[in-house]
Amino acid sequence: MAIPQHTIDQILDRVDIVDLIGQRVKLKKTGRTYSGCCPFHQEKTPSFHVYRDKAYYHCFGCQANGNAIKFLMELEGRSFIDVIKDLAQNAGIELPKDDFNVKKATYQRQQKPISAPQSSEQNSPTIPESDPFNLPPENDHHDLEQYFIEDFSGGANNEEVSLYDLLEQVTLYYQQQLGNAAHAQNYFHNRALNENTIQQWRLGYAPSDWQHLEQAFPQDIEGLKLVGLIRENENGKTFNLLRDRVIFPIRDSKGRVVGFGGRALNDEIKPKYINSPDSEIFHKNQLLYGLYEGRKSKANDWLMVEGYMDVIALHQAGISGAVATLGTASNSEHLNILFKQSSRLTLAFDGDNAGQKAAWRTLEIALPLLQDGRELRFFILPEQHDPDSLMRQIGLEQFQQLLNKAPLLSDYLFAQLTKQFDVSHPEGKGMVMAELRNLSNQLPNGSYKYLLSQSFRERLGFGRKRFDQALQDKDLSFSRIDRNALLIALLLHYPVLFPQFETLRAFIPQNGLLRQLLDTLNQVYDQLPKEVELSRYFALGACHELQQQLLAILNSIDLDDLQIENPEELDNHAQSLFISLKYKYLKQKIKKPSSVQESKNLMQQLHQITKQLSNTVIKNTN
Numbered sequence: 001m002a003i004p005q006h007t008i009d010q011i012l013d014r015v016d017i018v019d020l021i022g023q024r025v026k027l028k029k030t031g032r033t034y035s036g037c038c039p040f041h042q043e044k045t046p047s048f049h050v051y052r053d054k055a056y057y058h059c060f061g062c063q064a065n066g067n068a069i070k071f072l073m074e075l076e077g078r079s080f081i082d083v084i085k086d087l088a089q090n091a092g093i094e095l096p097k098d099d100f101n102v103k104k105a106t107y108q109r110q111q112k113p114i115s116a117p118q119s120s121e122q123n124s125p126t127i128p129e130s131d132p133f134n135l136p137p138e139n140d141h142h143d144l145e146q147y148f149i150e151d152f153s154g155g156a157n158n159e160e161v162s163l164y165d166l167l168e169q170v171t172l173y174y175q176q177q178l179g180n181a182a183h184a185q186n187y188f189h190n191r192a193l194n195e196n197t198i199q200q201w202r203l204g205y206a207p208s209d210w211q212h213l214e215q216a217f218p219q220d221i222e223g224l225k226l227v228g229l230i231r232e233n234e235n236g237k238t239f240n241l242l243r244d245r246v247i248f249p250i251r252d253s254k255g256r257v258v259g260f261g262g263r264a265l266n267d268e269i270k271p272k273y274i275n276s277p278d279s280e281i282f283h284k285n286q287l288l289y290g291l292y293e294g295r296k297s298k299a300n301d302w303l304m305v306e307g308y309m310d311v312i313a314l315h316q317a318g319i320s321g322a323v324a325t326l327g328t329a330s331n332s333e334h335l336n337i338l339f340k341q342s343s344r345l346t347l348a349f350d351g352d353n354a355g356q357k358a359a360w361r362t363l364e365i366a367l368p369l370l371q372d373g374r375e376l377r378f379f380i381l382p383e384q385h386d387p388d389s390l391m392r393q394i395g396l397e398q399f400q401q402l403l404n405k406a407p408l409l410s411d412y413l414f415a416q417l418t419k420q421f422d423v424s425h426p427e428g429k430g431m432v433m434a435e436l437r438n439l440s441n442q443l444p445n446g447s448y449k450y451l452l453s454q455s456f457r458e459r460l461g462f463g464r465k466r467f468d469q470a471l472q473d474k475d476l477s478f479s480r481i482d483r484n485a486l487l488i489a490l491l492l493h494y495p496v497l498f499p500q501f502e503t504l505r506a507f508i509p510q511n512g513l514l515r516q517l518l519d520t521l522n523q524v525y526d527q528l529p530k531e532v533e534l535s536r537y538f539a540l541g542a543c544h545e546l547q548q549q550l551l552a553i554l555n556s557i558d559l560d561d562l563q564i565e566n567p568e569e570l571d572n573h574a575q576s577l578f579i580s581l582k583y584k585y586l587k588q589k590i591k592k593p594s595s596v597q598e599s600k601n602l603m604q605q606l607h608q609i610t611k612q613l614s615n616t617v618i619k620n621t622n
Helices: 005-014 017-022 068-076 080-091 098-104 144-153 163-178 182-190 195-200 212-216 221-226 291-296 308-317 332-341 353-369 387-394 396-404 409-420 426-440 447-459 483-493 495-500 502-506 513-527 532-542 544-556 567-589 596-621
Strands: 028-030 033-036 048-051 056-059 106-108 160-162 204-206 230-232 238-240 245-251 257-264 273-275 302-305 322-324 344-349 375-380
Touching (some): 005 068, 005 080, 017 033, 017 068, 048 502, 068 080, 163 182, 163 221, 221 230, 308 322, 387 396, 409 426, 483 513, 483 544, 495 532, 502 513
Parallel strands (some): 302 322, 302 344, 344 375
Antiparallel strands (some): 048 056, 245 257
């Protein structure tokens, strides 16, 4: 059974991991976590911790860790499918049924006709000898339609045929038609696409004839109707959806063609773009144009644009993370798909009123998805330009510079709200904060939600950024700061960041200053005041036995060296610091494992964090 990742994520979101594990392990609330004796190794002192908000468990002793699925698989020795079926049933989520889905993705081919239908001369173009798809040469007695009939059917009657196979053949057909349509080729060439790009994206052309697909695929009309390429009018006569249009095949995550987009060659024709309708194998809300190609190119940064040509042109220029929706407005599913590729996402919008409205609508959709560590940027284009035309006008280098300077969500949101209200008066500032409060209520609980509000307060002149003046005597260069000391300073300035580092407690020796600070914050985190200045003093007060050591670090480190200007940058610094410290402590701990099982668990974690560390280096060098 093939289960989509988004279905697995949905199941895990609905499972309360504390309740699930608590039915099998006696748990007690200890600070932010729930702890108990580990079920995977023998122990008398509880070292097994469950994190409800992270949907994650971790044993400080044997280093067993994972989510609800892994817990049940390892504790009860069950298969993945067996566990996922139980969790899905309890969560009220229906899993896909393979046999049923396979049947839905097929159709019954009609019996082979006695003779292939003949099309008019203008609709039977000759086939170039150099055709890359090995279609029949000009001197072959088969015409184009006969070729597709015989090659695709294999002479079989009444067979069940895959819709994927049918659309693959239609793609080849449209590609071949492009070679015989000079005006369609000119469209792509005028948009500066080279031949390699045209072949790579499998671009094609749909003839103007109203029944060209019936002529090319007379046995497969049922299948063509199922995918919406052939339709019937009120009189029962069939016609083709896409006519005299350049064709953009749409591929799913496996690279299979599942639909088509067609653009009119005459700008007077409306609508300019037509897309295949949703079908058993094509769901617009779950796909993005260019996603398969971007994954294949191992893109690191992703940019969502509006048009197919924008995607193709950007890929051709080397921006391989460009994607577009399939004729629909962006939704949370699209954004989640991209956030699974990378924690950084940029959205491109036109600079006109319609583009601004679309940007704001997407911002509201994105807010519930912005968990800690995710970064969203807004690339607002100059009026009268799309990404393709702007890049052709200013060149790739300048385009990339503009893209890199795209405002973060916090900057974009602040600019938009301060346009609406006069912040030179207290009333205007209050209105901005009220609007922000309404929007930030949609954010997931976490440090970013808190830091966004604090960032607005500071920009509007509320509160102070720094500790008391007595703590401003800094004399140590940031480049020489020990990472442990840096994290201590960061947590004392921003105690709200603690949840991002709490799992480090599993690796850090108990007698160290950092471990003691983390343990203390674990106990008092839920009592922290909301105002940042008060939370700092509260954290220091809770660590009164460590104050002398902590103040020495605070007096030696100036966090202004980080040049943090917005909550996203602070969040990114925290993420990078967590990854580097976890890597450091894992390397130390793996040298002296207490058991074979702990060694295996540590190796798995080291492999995962090494990949994250590599991605962080790539991200910081881009």
